[in-house]
Amino acid sequence: MTDRLESKHIARKVGGIRKLVLILLSACLGLTALLDIFVVEKIFSPLVYLYIALGTIAVLYGVPPLYASRRLIQYYWVRARRNRLAVAGLAFILFLILLALIGPFLTADPTAANFEEKNVPPQGFTIEESVYNPETQQFTTKSITGMRQHPLGTDNKGRDLLAMIISGARISLLVGLFATGIAVAMGTLIGTISAYLGGWVDNALMRFTDIMMTFPFFILLVLIVYIFGAKLFIIVLVIGLTGWTGTARLIRSETLSLRTREFVMASKALGASDSRIILAHLVPNVISLIIVIATLSIPGVILAEAALSFIGLGDPSVTSWGMVLRAGQQNLDTAWWVAVAPGIMLFLTVLAFNFMGDGLRDAFDPRSAV
């Protein structure tokens, strides 16, 4: 009982500050955006605005409820911890985040070409390569051994594979987390609104969801990125704005049973507005489902971005795994390692999120004996 009182107290105290911070920050962002639009010199790229906006929302609306229900989280952690694969997944994801955050400062520039050291195999491997000698006008075989400076080798332009992989980790995580953030937020809103309001709103939203679901996700993605240009910002936004349909349906069916429950009735009887009921009563009650959906949709999003880059529709200004894989596929016969490394990273990342998602689902499910 005291726990609930305390969490209520925290929620009230945070509510006021939260609104103030949100207003101040959006004012600052608005000002810089105006400057960015009307003054030639760029302060932030569009992607940075997205990061700041989503980061703020995540901190302001995510941390207080997490802090308030820290005992519940501890309980779930104890349950989730028993699933070893889920813990391994979590460990890999944390490692990846660390790699993405500090890795780029420790490695060489992933875009720096050096034709002196092209097609160097990973350390411990030696390959034979035929080289054209302009003086004797003959092909001679030269053996190249992996070297310490390039632990994973280099590609056909002499770019360091390790640096490219680390840069790719950053891109994949950014796209995965932010696009999923947008998609899950949209899906949650549409799902809860649809279920709570019902009637024609529900009908209209669900028909719209049907239409969106009818498009094959990846082909629609290709079309939109082709039309609007291959920029990371656009890719994140488009994946987010097209990937919410499954979430919306799941959240809707979950909310349908919640909306007739007593605490919602009581809240309505006390005069709470629709938006308050949705945000303060319905959404928090499906939060565990939201977390599971989010964790399990990140792999799909990361793969979608990688596939886009792989077919040549990635942002050319950044080095992503899909792009490295594309370069590797074109040189399979001379440098196999370029295609192998990014794929292994993609595979491990997807596996890690899948393991963690499954573990979380079991931990959140009170019926499952963990």
Added chain:
Amino acid sequence: MPMKKSWLRDYIIKRLFYAVIIAFGILTITFVLVRVGPSSPADKYLANVAARGQDVSQVVAAIEARHGLDKPIYEQYINYVGNLARGDWGWSFSTSMPVTELIKTHWIYSFQLIVLSSVFAALLGILIGIYSAVRQYSKTDYIATFLSFIGISIPNFWLGVMLILLFSVQLGLFKTYYDTSIPLFSLANLKQLILPVITLGTGMLAGYTRYTRSAMLDNLRKEFVRTARAKGLPERTVIGKHVFRNALLPLITIIMFDLGSIVFGGAYLTEIIFGIPGLGRISFNAIFADDYAVVVTVTLISAFLILMINLITDITYTYLDPRIRYD
């Protein structure tokens, strides 16, 4: 029975009506996307025209008049829908033929890939799933479960590249590229489709194995299975008739849903990797040739196909399970 017929007819009519609405939604979304997009179909000409030193503004006006871009937006929309309905899906600049012709010559390559992969994945997945469920917690079950987890997580386009690296580049067993000169209905064609089918099918296979296993396990614990065993039916009948038939229904939904969401995107990538000249490959080529009409048409066709598949799934359902009523 006549009762069922009448509500089924109503249901089919209702579903067709919804399908028409969704079709219009699809058309509207693509229309808006193409119109709102920063590059218009005319832009591709203009670059050429400007390069040749001709008067750009005159050409712009001519192109806009030719494509009806000078008309008000609602008229453009009506024209767009009208043209599609009449079978005029636009002109492919890069291949100099109507898009419909292009589709007619290339759809079969996508079709064979998708059908073969789905059959491969469904048959093998269901068999492994059943075996896994019947021998739950056996060594085979553990291996199958583990492999299916890997199969689900492996990015299929990377799998394709790795298969080429191993079997084509290193071992030289297959060609790295799809040969269109080989007749469609021949063993050689089947052989060159092996790697693409594995590439596209592995993810599905893993998924179906998992779904079959869990659907079978759900039903294995039911009362009617105990009854069937108690009355002395052979185990084969119990598994095949009583458990599997009940597990089949959710499986069909998943297979059909996959056909829409995963297979089309997966086939797109698989065709690109192996150079199979199906719809995905021509759309991919069109992207780099800036051939607008082809990219849009491939998207539209896939969406319409999925719409049809969903419709058929729902209707088949009512026949497979007489208990189902949609009211």
